[in-house]
Amino acid sequence: MKKINKLLIITFILFISSYTVIVTNASTNAKTLRELKNELSSLKSKKAQKDNEKTQTQGQIAASNQSIAxxxxxxxxxxxxxxxxxxxxxELNKSIKETNESIKKTITAYQVTDGQNVYLEYVFDATSYEDLVYRYAIVEQILDYNNEQIYKYNDLIKKNEQLQIDLANREKELNNQINSLSDKIESLGDKLEQISEDTMDVQDEINSTQELVNYYTNLGCGLDQDLNDCVSIKGDTSFRKPLSKGTITSYFGYRINPLTGAGTKFHSGVDIGGNKEGTNVYATANGMVGKIIRRASCGGNQVYVFHTINGRQYTSMYMHLLTINVSIGDQVTSNTVVGTVGGGAGTRSYDSCSTGAHLHFTLANGWYGKTYLTYSKFLANTFDPKKTLGLPSKGRYWYSR
Ligand SMILES: [Zn+2]
Structure with missing residues (x-):
């Protein structure tokens, strides 16, 4: 559920241009990019641990399979x-049978008296009583020998029978081992499946957290900036020129007052000429319109845009506009037309601080109206936008933003 939420939220964040604070809150417990990155690295450790468990379980299964084999x-x-x-x-039974027959023959031969019997002939051929006894004993030994053979055969049969019993017992034992190994493999298989599912879940979380990290990083959120703030003022990574073409007519800083020609006056931005009244003026970066001043007697129509660039807050200001094309709270991109160039005939009736069609463009640190409230603080926070925007020096034109 958590996973699905995140994916939905990312999809929402990526494809819907209006960003809401609620959406960001639901997406992760992390309040800052740093916390989000920490979440990501702990998820990665968890994944590594699961991968390790998986390898171990696979090894155990392989070992059990080997034992079964x-x-x-x-x-x-x-x-x-x-x-x-x-x-x-x-074979032994056959030998016993043969030996038995041999014994039988011998005994039968003993009993035969027709003079055909070799044993009797052998016995009766004795030359003396001692010889007779001796010869009789030899015949008896033959019988004894045959009997001994039978005992040996019987003994071997017993041994073979015992071997069969032993082997049958061993087979039982081995079959029991196979059964318990099979059970073990089955439960290891279940474990592996669970680990694989967990791993996939963790991988999903890693992917969605990584996407969030990428998203907030690309927005330009600072490591410790509140992600809600970062999203409500859509961040960016760099500034672009507010006009497609132009040339600096007046630098930022202290200069001779162009209207009175007297003394030194602080100029809070750069003046950009070379465009007719009505030329589109673009937001310098993604952001939110934070302040609008209409028809001021000095400055005329003015738009202030809040930016988060690489996690730092800035305000850009566009002065002497002929028209204002945005409203407070509008989310803008660097392609949004915030207004059009004025400062000439079109605005002369109310803006007395411009000598001709031009854009007065200012960059300041912080959000004027949020970070600080006074115009003097805003002026104190301004800095030279020439280098920041990569503007060429006075008199030289640029033809792309
Ligand atoms: Zn100016």
Whole structure:
């Protein structure tokens, strides 16, 4: 919800030309650009932390998958071992059978008396009693040997059977491991999904906060300036010339009074000539019309515009206007026509302080009427706009703003 609010607000801010204080308040908790930037960097840390968690979880999933693969591999090997044990048992049983038959034959041979039996012949061929006993014992040993073989075979069968049991138990154990690893992977997967969602949320917040930072930076808001102030007086980053063409006819500062020719008088701005009465006069930068004076006996029609340039407050003033094209509170851009050049025949009836068509243009620090209230303070805050606007020296013309 917070995210959507921000996006809506940014869209609103970017595409609607009238800026309201309410909109700015809702967009972020930050009151200044510095706070907003701090929010942005803590969001970025949060994102980095989430990314780290994500990598760790992915590593855990990979390790669990590897363990499962290992367990499955062991099961396969064990199943081969079981097969081998079964085959061995079959072979051993075969051997037992063969040995049994061999014993049977031997015993049968013992009992045969027709002289065909090799064992009996061997026994009866004895040359003495001792020899007889000896030969009898040999035959018995053959039988014993066969019996021993059978015991060995049986023993091997038992061992193979035990091996099968052991392997079956191990397989159970491994299958349990696989099951618990699968459960672990599943919960890690859920965790990963959650982290990914969180990361996306944080990224959204980063993006929208970054857009706000860019927006306020481009407005020219100061780091510690109240963002509401900055937006209500739409900021800017630089000043432009108030006329498309012109030439300075009188510099800023102390000069001979052009009307009386006597003494030195402070000139609070630059006079710009070279334009007919009625030529468009533009606001020098984005801002808000803060003050309008009509038909003053010295200065005639005057417009004062409040600006925030790179976070600093200024007032621009346009004097001797033939017409005033704006109202107090109007938001202006540097392309807004605030009025037209006067000071000549068109304004002579009421403005006695102009000798011909020209614009008197003044720049002052602060907002005259807000930061300070008196005209003398305004004058004290004026500064030479020649350098600020990049105006050429007297007598030389410019042809673009
Ligand atoms: Zn002047």
């Amino acid at each position: 290992n367990a499955k591999n062991e099961i396969n090997i064990n199943q081969n071992k079981v097969e081998k044990a079964k085959e061995d048992i079959v």
